[in-house]
Amino acid sequence: MIDIKKTFSIKGMHCASCVLVIEKSLRGVEGVSGANVNLVTEKATVTYDPDKATDEKLISAVANAGYRAFVEEEVQSEDKERVEKQKELKGLRIRVVVSLGLGLLVLWGGFPALMDTAPAILKNFWFQLILATPVQFWAGWVFYRAAIPALKHRTANMDTLVVIGTSVAYGYSAFVTAFPQIVQRIGIEPMPYFDVATIIIALILLGRYFEAKAKAGTSEAIKKLIGLQAKTARVVRENKEIDIPIIEVVIGDFVRVRPGEKIPVDGIITEGDSSIDESMVTGESMPVDKKSGDTVVGATINKSGSFIFKATKVGQETMLAQIIRLVQEAQGSKAPIQRLADLVSSYFVPVVIMLAITTFVAWYDFGPEPTLLYAILNTVAVLIIACPCAMGLATPTAIMVGTGKGAEHGILIKDAESLEIAHKVGTIIFDKTGTLTKGEPSVTDIVAFNNEKEDNILRYTASLEKFSEHPVAKAIVTFAASLGKTSSHPLDRAIRERAETEKAELFTVNKFKANSGKGLEGEIIINGNSRKFYFGNRALMKDVPVNIGANEVEIQKLEGEGKTVMILASDFELLGIIAVADTVKENARQGVEELKKIGIESVMITGDNLKTAMAIANKVGITRVLAEVLPDEKEAEVKKIQAEGKIVAMVGDGINDAPALVQADVGIAMGTGTDVAIEAADITLINKDLRSVAATIRLSKKTMKTIKLNLFWAFGYNIVLIPVAMGVLYPSFGLLLNPIFASVAMALSSISVVSNSLLLKRYKW
Amino acid sequence: MLDKCGMNEIIVTILGVLGIIFVYWFFLLKKEVKIEASDSIDITVNGGYIPDVISVSKDKTIKLNFIRKDSSSCLEEVVLSDFKIRKYLPLNEKVVVEITPKQTGEFNFTCGMNMFHGKIVVTP
Numbered sequence: 058m059i060d061i062k063k064t065f066s067i068k069g070m071h072c073a074s075c076v077l078v079i080e081k082s083l084r085g086v087e088g089v090s091g092a093n094v095n096l097v098t099e100k101a102t103v104t105y106d107p108d109k110a111t112d113e114k115l116i117s118a119v120a121n122a123g124y125r126a127f128v129e130e131e132v133q134s135e136d137k138e139r140v141e142k143q144k145e146l147k148g149l150r151i152r153v154v155v156s157l158g159l160g161l162l163v164l165w166g167g168f169p170a171l172m173d174t175a176p177a178i179l180k181n182f183w184f185q186l187i188l189a190t191p192v193q194f195w196a197g198w199v200f201y202r203a204a205i206p207a208l209k210h211r212t213a214n215m216d217t218l219v220v221i222g223t224s225v226a227y228g229y230s231a232f233v234t235a236f237p238q239i240v241q242r243i244g245i246e247p248m249p250y251f252d253v254a255t256i257i258i259a260l261i262l263l264g265r266y267f268e269a270k271a272k273a274g275t276s277e278a279i280k281k282l283i284g285l286q287a288k289t290a291r292v293v294r295e296n297k298e299i300d301i302p303i304i305e306v307v308i309g310d311f312v313r314v315r316p317g318e319k320i321p322v323d324g325i326i327t328e329g330d331s332s333i334d335e336s337m338v339t340g341e342s343m344p345v346d347k348k349s350g351d352t353v354v355g356a357t358i359n360k361s362g363s364f365i366f367k368a369t370k371v372g373q374e375t376m377l378a379q380i381i382r383l384v385q386e387a388q389g390s391k392a393p394i395q396r397l398a399d400l401v402s403s404y405f406v407p408v409v410i411m412l413a414i415t416t417f418v419a420w421y422d423f424g425p426e427p428t429l430l431y432a433i434l435n436t437v438a439v440l441i442i443a444c445p446c447a448m449g450l451a452t453p454t455a456i457m458v459g460t461g462k463g464a465e466h467g468i469l470i471k472d473a474e475s476l477e478i479a480h481k482v483g484t485i486i487f488d489k490t491g492t493l494t495k496g497e498p499s500v501t502d503i504v505a506f507n508n509e510k511e512d513n514i515l516r517y518t519a520s521l522e523k524f525s526e527h528p529v530a531k532a533i534v535t536f537a538a539s540l541g542k543t544s545s546h547p548l549d550r551a552i553r554e555r556a557e558t559e560k561a562e563l564f565t566v567n568k569f570k571a572n573s574g575k576g577l578e579g580e581i582i583i584n585g586n587s588r589k590f591y592f593g594n595r596a597l598m599k600d601v602p603v604n605i606g607a608n609e610v611e612i613q614k615l616e617g618e619g620k621t622v623m624i625l626a627s628d629f630e631l632l633g634i635i636a637v638a639d640t641v642k643e644n645a646r647q648g649v650e651e652l653k654k655i656g657i658e659s660v661m662i663t664g665d666n667l668k669t670a671m672a673i674a675n676k677v678g679i680t681r682v683l684a685e686v687l688p689d690e691k692e693a694e695v696k697k698i699q700a701e702g703k704i705v706a707m708v709g710d711g712i713n714d715a716p717a718l719v720q721a722d723v724g725i726a727m728g729t730g731t732d733v734a735i736e737a738a739d740i741t742l743i744n745k746d747l748r749s750v751a752a753t754i755r756l757s758k759k760t761m762k763t764i765k766l767n768l769f770w771a772f773g774y775n776i777v778l779i780p781v782a783m784g785v786l787y788p789s790f791g792l793l794l795n796p797i798f799a800s801v802a803m804a805l806s807s808i809s810v811v812s813n814s815l816l817l818k819r820y821k822w
Numbered sequence: 823m824l825d826k827c828g829m830n831e832i833i834v835t836i837l838g839v840l841g842i843i844f845v846y847w848f849f850l851l852k853k854e855v856k857i858e859a860s861d862s863i864d865i866t867v868n869g870g871y872i873p874d875v876i877s878v879s880k881d882k883t884i885k886l887n888f889i890r891k892d893s894s895s896c897l898e899e900v901v902l903s904d905f906k907i908r909k910y911l912p913l914n915e916k917v918v919v920e921i922t923p924k925q926t927g928e929f930n931f932t933c934g935m936n937m938f939h940g941k942i943v944v945t946p
Contacts, residue, residue, distance in 0.1 A: 138910045145895060203894030206869020207938070211852045214896055214937040269895060389901060389908030402936050407849035411842045418838035422831045449935030453901075453908075472906060 060090055061301060064102045065115075067094065069124040082122040086114050101126065139280075142273055149199075149266045156196035156262055159188045160255035167252040182234040182249050189251035193227045197258040213406040215446050219261055221410070222440035226254040226796065229433055245427040250434070257441055257800040264804020268446075271811040274818070275454045278461020279388065282381050285337055285356040290321035293365065310368045314359045322355040322371045329364030333357050338377055339728075340467025340744040380743070383469050387460040388453075390472035394764055395452040398771070402448050409443040409779070416783045424784075431784075434796060438782040442799035443775060447806040451767035454814035459760035462817060467744025468753050469728075475739035479723050479757035481704045485652060485750060486683075486695060486717075488709035489663035489670065492727055493677055493747070494639035496710075501620055502636035506608055514633035518592050518625055520564040521577045572597060576623065591626045595666065596685075598624055603631055619672030621665055645677045648747030653678070655754060662686055662694055662717075691717035708750055725750060759820050767810045774806045856943060859884055867900070867911060868892040871931070871940035880944050883922040890914065899934030902942075908934070 067079060076094045079101065083092035088109025094101045103115060112128045119126035165171050166179025178184050194201070200223070203216035230249030233240050237247035289300045293311040303321050306312065311327065314320050320333070330348035335341050335357040344360050347353060353366050356377045372378065391399075413436045420432035456473045463470050470476050487493050505511045567587065569579035576593010591601050598605060603626040605612065612634060615622050620636040649659045662683040663670045670684040683694050695717050698705050707714070707721035715737035718724030726738035727745050742749045782799055786792035857863065857873040862885035866872045869892055878884045888900055890911040901908045905921045923929070923944040931940045 137912050137915075141912055199894065203869070203892065203896060206892055208869070210870035210872065210874070211848055212870045212938060213849055214935075216894065216896065265895070385908070386906035389903060390906040391901075391903030399932075399936055403939060404850070406937075407845055410845045410849075414838050414841045414845070418835055421834045445937060446935050449937060453934070453936075 060104050060106050061305060063105070063115075063128070063302075064100055066127040067099055067101050067119060067124050068127070070094075070099060075124065078122045079119055079124055082118045083115065086110050086118045089115075142269070146266065146269055149262060149269065152196040152199070153259065153262045153266055156192045156255060156259035159192050160252070160259040163188050163192075163255045164252040167249065182237075185249060185251045186231060186234050189227060189230070189255050192255040192258050193223065196262060197223060199262070200258075213410070215406070215444065217406055218409060218440045218443055219257070221413075222437045222796070223254045223257050225433060225440075226250050226257070226437050230254065243429070245430055253434070253437065253796045256797050257437075260797070260800040260804050261441075264800075264808060267804075268807045268811055271808060271815060272450075272454070274815050275457040275811065276388070276461070277818075278458075278464055279381065279384055282377065282384065282464065285377060287319040287321040287356060291315075304372070306368055306371050308368055308371055311365050312368055313363070313365050314353075315363045316359060316361055318359050320353050320355055320357050320359055320366070322368045323375045324353055324366040324368045324370070326351050326353060326364050326366045329362055331362030331364050332360040334360055338380065338467075338743075340465065340749075341746070376743075380464060380469060383471065383741075384460055384464045387470050387472050387476070388457045390456075390474065392452050392456055392473035392477045392764065394477055394761070394768070395473075398448045398451060398768060401772075402445050405443070405445045405448070405775075409440065409445075412779065412783065413439040420784065431793075435782065435784050435793065438794045438796040438799045439779060441796050442778045442782040442794065442803055444771075444803045444806045447771035447774060447810045448768070450807060450810050450814075451771045452764050454811050455760055455763040455767060455817060458814050458817040459756060459763075462820065463753070463756055466749065466752065467728075467742060467746070468749055468756065469741040469743060470753075471739050471741075475723055476757050476760055478704065479706065479740070479754055480761045482657060482706045482723055482754060483703040484658045484660060484698055485706045485708060485725075486660045486662050486698065486721070487649075487679070488691070488707075488714050488717075489661055489665065489673060490639060491710045492708055493645045493661065493679075494641050494673065496639065498621070498637045498639040500635060501638045502615055503633065504611055504615075504636075505633040506631050509632045511633070514625055514635065516564065517581060517590055517627075517632070518623075518635055520566050520581055521569070521579050521590060521592050572600075575600070588627055591624075593623060595624070598626060598631075601626060601629060603629055605631060608634070613668060616666060616668035617672055619669055619676065621669050639673075641673065641676045642747060645747050648750055649678045651748055651751035652754070655751060655758075657751075657754065660698070662691055664688065688713060689716075692720045695720045706750075706754075708747075725753065756820070759817060763814055763817050767813055770806065770813070771810055774802070778802060854941075861885065862887060864889060864916075865940070866891055867897050870938050874940040875943060876941070877943045877945060878923060880923055880926050880946055883920060886919045886921065886942075888917045888919060890917075896935055896937055897933045900931060901934060901936075902929070902931045904929040 070076065070079070079094045080092045083089055083094075083101065083103055086105070088106040089103055090106070091104040092101060093103075101119070105115075116126045116128055162179055163185050166175045166181075166185055172180055197219075200216040200219045203214065204220040207214055207217060230251045233247045233249045240247040287303055290303050290306045290310075291298050291300050291313045292306060293313060298313050306322050312321060312324065314331075316331070326347055326349050328349060330346070332344045332346050333353060334344045335354060338354055338357055352369075354377070355370075355375045370376070373382075416439050417432045417436040420435050421428050424431040452473075456476065459476055460470050460473070490496050503511045503514050505514050564581045564583060567580040567582065569577070571577050572593065575597040576591065578589070578591045578597075580587045580589050591597055591603070595605070603624070605624070608631055612622050612624070615634070615636040618638070620638040622634050622636045624634050625632045652659050658681065659679045660681045660683060661670060661674045661677075661679045663673075664686060665673075665684055667682065667684040670682045674680065674682045686694055691714055695705055695707055699720075699722070704722045706723040706725055707717050708725045708727070709718055710727055718726060718737040723740060724738045725740045725742060728741045728743035740753055742753070778794070778799075781792070782794045784793055854875045855873060856875045856877050858877045860879075860882075863873075863876055864887045865876070867888055867890040876886070888909070888911050890897060890913055893913055897911070899908060899910055900917075900919070902919065902921065907919055907921070909917055909919060911917050921942075923942070926944045926946050929942045929944065931942065932938060
């Protein structure tokens with residue numbers, strides 16, 4: 058029998074003895090093999106046989122002990138956020154409706170241009186007070202509730218400004234209503250301004266409502282990713298297929314996936330084949346055919362066949378979980394451009410309060426009659442117009458939408474800083490093998506010289522290569538570093554494969570040695586005689602030395618075709634050559650062209666000689682080539698280009714060229730397999746599409762443009778409108794800002810910034 | 823217009839200046855109260871972060887337990903940008919943020935709109 062494990066919430070516990078009571082009660086249920094209750098998390102984890110114990114039985118066991126169990130699926134934190142948001146929006150909506158309704162009535166009865174048409178009761182100050190009070194202290198309570206605890210901790214935010222502004226307007230109006238004769242005595246017409254207080258509250262609440270709605274849209278991408286996760290998996294245990302929650306799938310489980318189903322976790326197909334749609338995770342648009350031995354990614358959709366795969370990564374290790382984590386991290390990081398906004402916003406509210414006091418004093422001392430009234434209204438306008446929120450929202454909202462948009466298309470950006478730097482990139486260096494080319498070279502030509510047979514050339518070279526794959530213990534110890542690099546080289550693999558298909562009989566090799574970046578050497582035993590062979594590039598031949606002489610023409614001809622030519626020599630004599638060619642990726646040329654269109658220079662870096670490199674470069678449309686660069690020299694080449702004053706991005710596989718990726722201002726790795734978080738890279742292209750390099754730069758440019766526009770609005774708005782609210786235009790133009798219009802402008806400023814960020818979503822690739 | 827400068831104006835001006843000084847002192851000259859934390863610390867989110875300056879040791883993992891008691895949407899998210907963390911804080915619920923500072927120095931944490939600030943001081 059197969060037991061399953063379930064975790065659920067328990068309410069009503071308050072001491073350690075509750076834990077014991079509940080555990081005892083749960084263990085008493087038939088089919089329960091284990092129960093563990095945690096007082097701190099208020100959760101119980103029960104292991105049970107689902108055929109015997111049911112949810113109802115578990116709930117009633119907990120109820121019998123005197124507590125309540127919530128056995129339904131645990132609500133994810135994202136859902137919790139959504140539920141809370143919905144509640145908040147609903148509450149806001151009611152407050153907006155009530156405050157707008159009451160506010161408009163007050164406005165009708167109190168606003169000079171409208172009051173003539175209003176019924177007499179609306180013009181009654183006491184009636185206005187009755188209408189305005191719930192708006193001020195019930196609808197507006199959200200502002201007080203935020204401002205009061207903040208004041209207790211000597212901090213201030215936007216709510217503080219709204220509270221001070223509306224309280225001043227409301228307090229003055231209430232005073233006028235209660236003591237009109239006192240106001241009259243100091244020469245002011247006893248006129249309340251309840252309309253100002255109520256309408257400001259209504260409009261700011263309305264603005265907040267729209268802002269909250271819009272803000273929810275900025276984190277949509279991450280919610281979508283989380284939503285991709287499968288809920289259950291059909292695993293094969295003890296020859297039976299059972300559906301279990303995804304959380305219970307363990308590494309090594311065999312999972313059955315039927316047509317149209319979602320693949321629950323990452324793994325390797327062991328039986329069957331199918332076509333799989335991976336677009337939701339990798340952004341790759343075409344379905345991929347997979348067969349036994351191929352890897353599958355969790356959350357992708359099985360299109361046609363039914364298959365079984367072995368789970369290799371579960372929980373937080375799956376590709377989807379890694380992607381989610383990476384995007385979450387990027388959204389939590391800060392773009393350098395935000396620094397100024399951070400600095401300003403930390404002083405903003407206190408400075409605005411000081412400016413408001415200055416406004417009051419200036420209008421009271423120097424303003425026209427009635428000075429007190431002008432002083433109050435302009436002070437309220439200053440407090441209300443100031444909007445620190447727009448500055449705080451300008452950068453993060455754009456970063457959230459930008460990184461989310463990238464993730465949707467298989468572009469994973471590590472942090473906001475990388476996204477910011479990417480828009481300044483002037484030069485992009487592409488690694489050749491595995492980046493511009495498929496990294497799957499095959500042998501194209503075997504040429505024998507000096508009466509040597511072609512077959513033998515293949516046998517000798519393959520013997521050396523074969524040896525590099527199965528090195529004896531001593532060789533591993535001695536040459537581990539260089540050996541590893543050589544034997545894993547795609548060129549070596551190509552030769553081995555060719556030898557295997559031709560079924561070439563191989564020789565024994567002694568004294569094998571791999572020279573990093575040059576080639577191999579070793580003694581081959583032929584008919585009992587030992588003969589030393591060298592196999593590699595020109596640099597190795599020069600070391601031996603071997604004179605290439607007249608055969609140079611043949612070598613150059615093959616190199617001119619973009620093939621990598623390796624030379625076999627023995628006893629200082631040239632025996633032959635083997636040419637290997639790699640295929641250029643389908644979209645490599647298009648990728649380079651797209652970069653050219655946005656004014657970015659592409660450079661190719663490779664260990665190949667210049668001639669071979671140039672031939673490949675021509676195929677993809679690159680004119681600047683850095684050839685014959687040894688693996689450990691790539692980093693220095695990046696530095697050289699940076700020294701030219703350019704911002705450099707490096708595109709590689711993230712494994713062999715990690716130091717170069719780190720050295721570059723932006724390291725871009727082409728994702729491989731199911732590992733997405735390539736440590737050395739700032740940006741990982743899990744869609745493996747070279748056109749995404751240009752798309753990344755365009756996304757960065759677009760995001761930065763949005764951020765700059767947001768900051769321009771947020772700063773410009775405050776810089777221009779605060780002085781206007783203070784009354785700087787009054788002496789010359791007689792212009793003053795009505796506090797009601799100030800609240801409209803304030804509400805619009807935050808909404809405009811968030812909406813502008815959301816426009817990034819519409820950006821077409 | 824200084825000719826009309828009467829007693830009221832002088833009083834309002836003096837009160838204004840005092841008000842500005844008070845605001846400056848109240849908000850900007852706030853004394854920091856540093857709390858040392860070893861393994862874990864509860865941070866109440868209510869009109870700011872209490873405590874708001876937390877001293878921790880380098881290379882040591884610490885759990886910051888945020889508990890939001892303030893229903894204002896301003897404080898619904900906490901951002902520790904140096905640690906690449908942005909977390910939603912459900913009301914009245916403990917949200918554990920685990921960090922292992924690798925560098926000494928001061929690292930700010932803020933609300934989602936960057937209006938409320940706290941600081942993590944990492945000492946050697």
